[in-house]
Amino acid sequence: MNMRTLLDKLLGSADWGIHPDDRKRPAADAPIRVMPAPDRLYLPLSQHSGAPARPVVLVGQKVKKGQCLAEAQGMVSAPVHASTSGTVVAISEVTAPHPSGLTMPAIVLEPDGLDEWIALQGCDDPFALSPAELNKKVAAAGVVGMGGGTFPSAVKLTGANRAGIHTVIINGGECEPYLSCDDVLMRTQAAGVVDGVRLIVYASGAKQALIGIEDNKPEAIAAMQAAAAGFAEVRVCPVPARFPMGFDKQMVKTLTGIEVPADGRSFDAGVLVNNVGTALAVSQAVREGRPLVSRLVTVSGACVSAPGNVDVPLGALAQDVLAFVGGLKGDGIGLARRVIGGPMMGSQVQHWRVPVMKGVSGILALDREEARDEEAHDCIRCGSCVEACPMGLLPLDMAAHIRKEALGEAVDLGLKDCIACGCCAYVCPSSIPLVQHFTYAKNELSARDRATLRMESTKKLAQAREARLAEEAREKAEAAAKRKAERAAAAAAAAAKTAASAEASPQGEPT
Amino acid sequence: MSAVSTSRPVASPHAHAGKTVAGTMMRVELALVPATLFAFWLYGWPSFLVWALTLLSCVGFEALCLRLKGDPRPSRALKDHSALLTGWLLALTLPPWSPWWVPVVGGFLAIVIGKQVFGGLGQNVFNPAMVARVALLVSFPLPLTTWVLPGAQASLPAPGFTESLFIVLGVTGIPDAMASASPLGYAKTELSRGIDLLHSLTSGHAPAAAAWHGIRTGSLGESSAALLLAGGLYLLATRIIAWHIPLAVLAGLAIPAAIGHSVDPAHYLDPASHILSGAAILGAFFIATDYVTSPTTPLGKLLFGLGIGLLTWIIRTWGGYPEGMAFAVLFMNALTPMLDRAFKPRILGRQRNGKPLDVPAAKEA
Numbered sequence: 001m002n003m004r005t006l007l008d009k010l011l012g013s014a015d016w017g018i019h020p021d022d023r024k025r026p027a028a029d030a031p032i033r034v035m036p037a038p039d040r041l042y043l044p045l046s047q048h049s050g051a052p053a054r055p056v057v058l059v060g061q062k063v064k065k066g067q068c069l070a071e072a073q074g075m076v077s078a079p080v081h082a083s084t085s086g087t088v089v090a091i092s093e094v095t096a097p098h099p100s101g102l103t104m105p106a107i108v109l110e111p112d113g114l115d116e117w118i119a120l121q122g123c124d125d126p127f128a129l130s131p132a133e134l135n136k137k138v139a140a141a142g143v144v145g146m147g148g149g150t151f152p153s154a155v156k157l158t159g160a161n162r163a164g165i166h167t168v169i170i171n172g173g174e175c176e177p178y179l180s181c182d183d184v185l186m187r188t189q190a191a192g193v194v195d196g197v198r199l200i201v202y203a204s205g206a207k208q209a210l211i212g213i214e215d216n217k218p219e220a221i222a223a224m225q226a227a228a229a230g231f232a233e234v235r236v237c238p239v240p241a242r243f244p245m246g247f248d249k250q251m252v253k254t255l256t257g258i259e260v261p262a263d264g265r266s267f268d269a270g271v272l273v274n275n276v277g278t279a280l281a282v283s284q285a286v287r288e289g290r291p292l293v294s295r296l297v298t299v300s301g302a303c304v305s306a307p308g309n310v311d312v313p314l315g316a317l318a319q320d321v322l323a324f325v326g327g328l329k330g331d332g333i334g335l336a337r338r339v340i341g342g343p344m345m346g347s348q349v350q351h352w353r354v355p356v357m358k359g360v361s362g363i364l365a366l367d368r369e370e371a372r373d374e375e376a377h378d379c380i381r382c383g384s385c386v387e388a389c390p391m392g393l394l395p396l397d398m399a400a401h402i403r404k405e406a407l408g409e410a411v412d413l414g415l416k417d418c419i420a421c422g423c424c425a426y427v428c429p430s431s432i433p434l435v436q437h438f439t440y441a442k443n444e445l446s447a448r449d450r451a452t453l454r455m456e457s458t459k460k461l462a463q464a465r466e467a468r469l470a471e472e473a474r475e476k477a478e479a480a481a482k483r484k485a486e487r488a489a490a491a492a493a494a495a496a497k498t499a500a501s502a503e504a505s506p507q508g509e510p511t
Numbered sequence: 512m513s514a515v516s517t518s519r520p521v522a523s524p525h526a527h528a529g530k531t532v533a534g535t536m537m538r539v540e541l542a543l544v545p546a547t548l549f550a551f552w553l554y555g556w557p558s559f560l561v562w563a564l565t566l567l568s569c570v571g572f573e574a575l576c577l578r579l580k581g582d583p584r585p586s587r588a589l590k591d592h593s594a595l596l597t598g599w600l601l602a603l604t605l606p607p608w609s610p611w612w613v614p615v616v617g618g619f620l621a622i623v624i625g626k627q628v629f630g631g632l633g634q635n636v637f638n639p640a641m642v643a644r645v646a647l648l649v650s651f652p653l654p655l656t657t658w659v660l661p662g663a664q665a666s667l668p669a670p671g672f673t674e675s676l677f678i679v680l681g682v683t684g685i686p687d688a689m690a691s692a693s694p695l696g697y698a699k700t701e702l703s704r705g706i707d708l709l710h711s712l713t714s715g716h717a718p719a720a721a722a723w724h725g726i727r728t729g730s731l732g733e734s735s736a737a738l739l740l741a742g743g744l745y746l747l748a749t750r751i752i753a754w755h756i757p758l759a760v761l762a763g764l765a766i767p768a769a770i771g772h773s774v775d776p777a778h779y780l781d782p783a784s785h786i787l788s789g790a791a792i793l794g795a796f797f798i799a800t801d802y803v804t805s806p807t808t809p810l811g812k813l814l815f816g817l818g819i820g821l822l823t824w825i826i827r828t829w830g831g832y833p834e835g836m837a838f839a840v841l842f843m844n845a846l847t848p849m850l851d852r853a854f855k856p857r858i859l860g861r862q863r864n865g866k867p868l869d870v871p872a873a874k875e876a
Contacts, residue, residue, distance in 0.1 A: 016859075020526060099521040177526060249859060262860035263867040343526040364525070372527040377591065378633045380532055383807035387753070392856040396807060414858050414865075422524030429530040436522035 016250070016390035017242045018423045020177050020344070022216055027300040028180035030308030032188065035324045037084035037111040041315035042094040043069060044106040047357040048144040049151050050076030055107060061088045064118040066291050069107050072139065078152040078358075079142040083293040083313035086111040097318075097340035097354040098347050106355065109315065121289040131161055131203045134286060138203070141285030142292045142358075146277030147171055147182075147246065148341065150359035153278055160204040163267040168206045169255055170197050172213040172220065172276045173239065173246035176342025179362045181296035182276050184309045186213065186220035189280055190227035196279030197234055199286055204272050208233045210255045211276070216241040243344060244390055244421040248273040262417055297321065297356055303328045303335045303365035312356045318363050319352035328365055337371040339364040344422045374431035385424035385434060391417050395424035399437040407441050407448075415441055536592035538751050542742030543599055543797065549738050550607065550731040553661040556675030558607035558731055561614055564679070565605065568618025569598030576627040593632050597621050600640040603732025603793060604837065605647075608659050611679050613651070617643040637844045638804045641837045648837070656696070658728045695789050696833035732793040736786075743796025752800040755812035760795035761786055763820020771828065785824065794819070794836040804844045810854035811847075818843045 045052040053070035057063060063082045070080040089110045093103035126134055139154035160168075170193075174182040186193055197209045211228070213221050215238045228234040239245055239254050249260050251273060258269045266273050277295065284290040293314055299321060300307040306326045318340065322328060328335060339346040340354060341362055356363075385395035393414045401409040418438050425434040551559050573594035577585035601617050624646070625639030626632070648655045670678060732739070746752045764785050771779030785791060790798070799805060799819050806815050819839045826835025857863050 018528070020528070253859075259868055260860055261868040261870055262858065264860075264870055268870045337525050339525050344524045346523055346525065348521050348523070348525060366525055371525050372529070374527070374531075377532055378631065380535075380593070380633050380802045381805075381807055382535065382802040383753070384530070386807045386856065390859065392858045392861075394807065394851075394855060397851070413855070414861075417858050417860070420523070425522075426524050426526060427528050427530060429532045429535050431527065431531075433522060435524065439522050 015387070016392075017244060018388050018426055019241070020243055020426065022241070023177045023300070024180045024183065024216070027178065027298055027307040027309060028183050028217075030306070032184060032296065032309050032311055033325065034311040035313065035316065035321060037086070037113075037115065037313050038316050038320035038324075039110070040089075040317075041083055041086075041109040041111065041313060042106045042317065042355040043080050043083065043109060043315040044094060044096070044104050044355060044357055045070050045080060046104055047080060047150065047314070047359065048078040048142075049149070050074065050078070050155075052105065053077060053080045055091055057088050057107065059088055059090060062086070062112075063088060063109070064116050066118045066120065066293060068291075069109075072142075072152070076152055076155050078144050078154075079140065079291075080107065081142055081291040081293050082109060083315050084109070084111045085114050085116040095349075095351070095354050097349055097357070097360065099349065101350045106315075122287055123289065126199060126286045127202060131157075131205060134199065134203045135161075137286050137289070138282055141281070141290065143278065143281045143285050144292070144358050145275055146281060146295065146358065146361075147275030148345075148359045148361060149275075150357075153274070153282060156272065156274075157200065157203045160206070160267055160272040164270070165204055165206050165267060165272050166208070166270045167256060167272075168197065168201050168204055168209040169248070169251055169266075169271055169273045170200075170209055170211040170276055170279055171246055171248070171251050171273055172211055172217075172224070173251055174217070175214060175241070175243040175245040176344050176346075176362070177243075178300045178364055179298045179342045180300075181298045181309050181361050183217045183220050185280060185296055186217070186276055187223050190220075190223040192280045192283050193276050194224065194227040194231065194234055194279075195287070196281070196283030197228075198231060199282050200272075200274055200279060201233055203282075206272065208235065211236045212239045212245070212251050212255050213237070214239055214241040214245055243423065244419070247390070247419060247421065249419075250390055292358060295356070295358065295360070297360060298362040299325050299364075300362065301339075301365040302367040302370055303332060305329045314356060314358060316356050317352065318349075318354050318356065321356060321363055322352060322365070332365070334367045335365055336368040336373060337364075337366045339366060343370070344426065345420065372431075376432045377430035379430055379432060382429060384427040384429065388423040388427045390421060390423060391419060393418060395434045395438075398441075399432060399434050402437045402441045407445055410441055411445070415445075418442075532591045532593070535751055536596045538749055539596055539746065539797065540592065540599060542745045542751075543603070544742075546735055546738040546742060546793075547599075547603070547731065550603075550734045553734055554607035554659060554731070555670055556672050557670065557678045560675055560679045561605055561607060561609050562599075562602040562731065564611060565602035565614035565618060566595055566598035568615045569594045569601065569622050572618050572622040573627070576623060576631070580627070580631070588632070591632065594622055597626070597639045600732075600797060601643050603797075604640065604644045604730050604790065606655060606658055607731055608657070608678055610654055613647060613654055617647055620646045633803055635803055636847070637841050638798060638801050640801075641798060641840045641844075644837045645841060648832070658696075658730075660728055661734075695827060700833075729789070732797075733789055736792050739792040739796065743792065746796060746800075752796065753809070753812065755809055756800045756805060756816040757795040759813045759816025760799050760820045760823075761791070763817040764791060764824050765820070767821060767824045771824075779828065785827070789827070789834045790836040791823070794823070794840060798836070798840055799843075804847060806847050806850040806854070808851060808854050808856050810856070811850035814854065815843050815847065815850055818846065 051074035054073045055070045057069050063069065064085045065082055067082045068079050069082050072079050087110045088107060090108040092108060094106040096102055096104040135154045135157050138157065143153040144150045145153060172182055172186055197211065201209045211224055213224060213236060221236060221238050224236045228236050237255055244250060248266050252266055252269065252271050253259050256271060258271065260266050260269045281292050294311055295314065296309050297312045298309050305328065308325065310321055310325060312321055338349045338352060340349055340360055341347055343364060346362060379396055381396060389395055398410045398413045398415055415438060420435050420438060422435050428434060574585060574589060577588050582588055598618060601621050605613060621639040621643035625637060625642035626635045629635040743757060747754055765782040768780060768782040768785040772781045799816060806812050822839035822842055823835045826832060826838055861867055
């Protein structure tokens with residue numbers, strides 16, 4: 001281990017990642033604006049990883065804020081709640097925040113403007129509950145990973161508890177440029193976040209929590225340190241600002257020195273990673289019984305007239321959020337790219353009619369200078385991408401193989417370890433869209449895997465059919481043979497009988 | 512043709528550091544400016560003409576190749592400064608008073624043979640400037656080893672512009688009083704005559720003495736070690752190049768030199784002379800670090816550099832040529848794909864051999 005660390009240091013692998021211009025201000029310093037429900041809310045059934053939720057309301061039904069609209073189904077899933085009171089007007093489709101522009105099923109809610117809550121059932125002393133009971137409350141509130149992973153939190157907590165972890169890592173890194181919703185959350189609701197952290201520690205069976213916050217957020221560090229004072233198990237740890245610090249493997253290694261194996265999860269190393277937004281949602285779910293119906297979203301980019309953080313009811317369309325903050329400068333003149341999420345890993349979308357979901361942390365309207373739509377040049381093998389890659393891969397060689405459709409070679413170079421963080425493409429002087437290459441290759445490989453599976457199952461079916469037909473033919477033949485044998489036996493018996501009677505007849509009546 | 516669509520990428524990231532190929536190349540050129548200007552001052556107008564002619568030749572042949580290749584936008588490719596930089600580096604390795612056809616043929620060798628036949632920018636295996644330099648040296652040894660005394664040491668007045676033009680065009684020859692041997696060449700010749708270094712280097716030819724200010728005989732890029740080093744440090748500071756290759760080249764040269772010198776100072780030059788003379792500094796910081804032809808992995812870079820340093824020392828000490836940097840670079844260029852393949856960085860969560868790490872024993876952090 002020490003030898004490895006030394007080698008890593010010497011060879012620069014310890015010097016991973018990039019230091020992008022963070023562009024977090026002025027949005028980070030603007031006061032939070034609370035957005036009222038717009039004319040329509042589109043609540044997708046798949047706001048989490050895992051199986052989509054199953055609707056439990058009917059079209060035309062009146063619902064209150066916080067009422068369950070769709071329940072979790074399957075092992076990994078999360079329910080969806082009404083983010084305001086109103087009427088369910090349809091269960092239809094809405095454009096997903098994805099570059100493909102494909103749609104996804106969603107419950108459409110028409111707010112009545114009253115914003116009337118259902119009766120919430122809080123809990124005064126959650127530490128008196130068992131971890132399982134606590135988890136049930138988290139699950140019922142539909143809490144998922146708010147950092148963008150959107151994995152159902154209760155499933156994660158149960159798994160961590162079962163795996164026997166020792167440390168909870170709370171990710172307050174927020175290493176994506178522009179985004180400041182976690183920063184603002186920690187500055188303004190530090191007590192709630194710390195309470196959630198303690199609940200997560202309790203529910204997961206861990207012994208301590210380390211809250212990693214990048215050192216470019218001094219206000220958040222101060223607020224969290226003040227809130228965590230007095231809780232021995234919670235420690236706030238400033239970490240260097242560097243992208244992608246917010247990835248769990250990088251954050252775990254920075255805070256604990258533990259390197260999670262490539263084929264393992266952080267559980268295996270005894271750690272559980274959660275986002276600060278998730279911690280707050282857990283606290284609200286347990287203390288107040290409040291389901292996840294809104295979240296902080298950073299609205300920023302050079303084209304936004306008043307950047308800042310907005311408390312958005314889930315299901316509001318990005319265009320409504322933009323209209324709420326005062327719209328785009330000059331009605332969108334100079335808008336080069338619409339991004340949902342952060343600039344490094346977010347999705348480019350074709351229009352703003354996409355809903356804010358549980359994992360949406362940012363709405364960015366970038367101008368030409370920010371998005372920098374450059375045509376790709378030839379690779380000059382400068383090695384900037386190798387230096388930047390936080391995983392220790394060789395992006396230039398992987399891309400060269402992918403361009404030749406040699407996906408197997410790309411996999412040998414570690415394509416499957418690629419986390420698509422975008423560091424390589426960010427530093428590339430030739431503006432080669434490296435992540436585009438890797439995403440293409442990963443999709444192509446999984447398509448091939450699926451095709452292989454399909455072919456194998458078709459083959460199996462065909463073989464089974466052949467076997468069945470052969471079996472049937474054999475049975476038929478056997479039955480035929482049997483019948484023939486029976487007939488032959490019967491005939492023989494009859495013949496014997498005739499013969500016997502014939503033999504007997506000379507003595508009896510004449511024939 | 513690949514199915515990856517790169518013309519209008521939709522994938523993240525939606526931000527960029529703003530680095531460009533042209534910007535990077537221009538930084539390298541900027542780092543070469545002080546040493547080049549100093550060399551112009553040393554060797555006068557002919558050296559400027561040789562420099563300009565080499566650049567023109569390289570850019571000209573690049574444009575011609577792009578046109579022949581049917582590049583849809585040759586002007587865009589020309590603007591990346593790669594041909595210009597190749598020309599500049601080649602010019603720095605030529606004798607300052609070369610006749611006109613040396614830069615022209617050199618440009619052809621560097622761009623056409625060294626780069627474009629491999630498929631253009633990023634595809635060549637060998638450093639184009641070194642391909643040209645070595646091919647010229649082997650084919651035309653006389654003009655490639657005719658050095659002149661720097662202006663400050665020469666007994667004749669420096670030639671004016673017109674006079675210089677005649678020299679470069681080959682109308683007038685180089686005056687005998689101006690011709691001289693380079694320090695490494697001198698040491699080698701004297702050694703071969705049976706005069707050991709202890710005697711030959713006392714008579715004002717000590718390579719290390721004149722090295723820092725650079726007022727000595729040699730090619731443009733062999734003049735001032737101090738200015739070249741300053742340029743190299745600028746490239747390191749701006750992170751255009753990584754420290755691995757330059758350090759390894761210098762170490763690969765200095766360590767065997769130190770051992771040899773301590774064993775037998777009469778036959779082995781001291782490490783300081785090795786590092787400060789010839790193309791050592793230029794090679795370590797500007798030639799060996801050529802992106803296209805050097806490894807991209809840290810460990811590969813270290814071995815690549817060490818190899819160049821060691822080979823340079825071997826060639827200088829026992830080879831037929833007084834200077835071996837160009838040969839060493841070409842040799843190690845050939846090994847670059849192998850080094851890249853054999854010394855990949857460690858993937859996070861994996862051992863060096865690519866197998867996943869073992870699950871760490873649960874410890875109380």
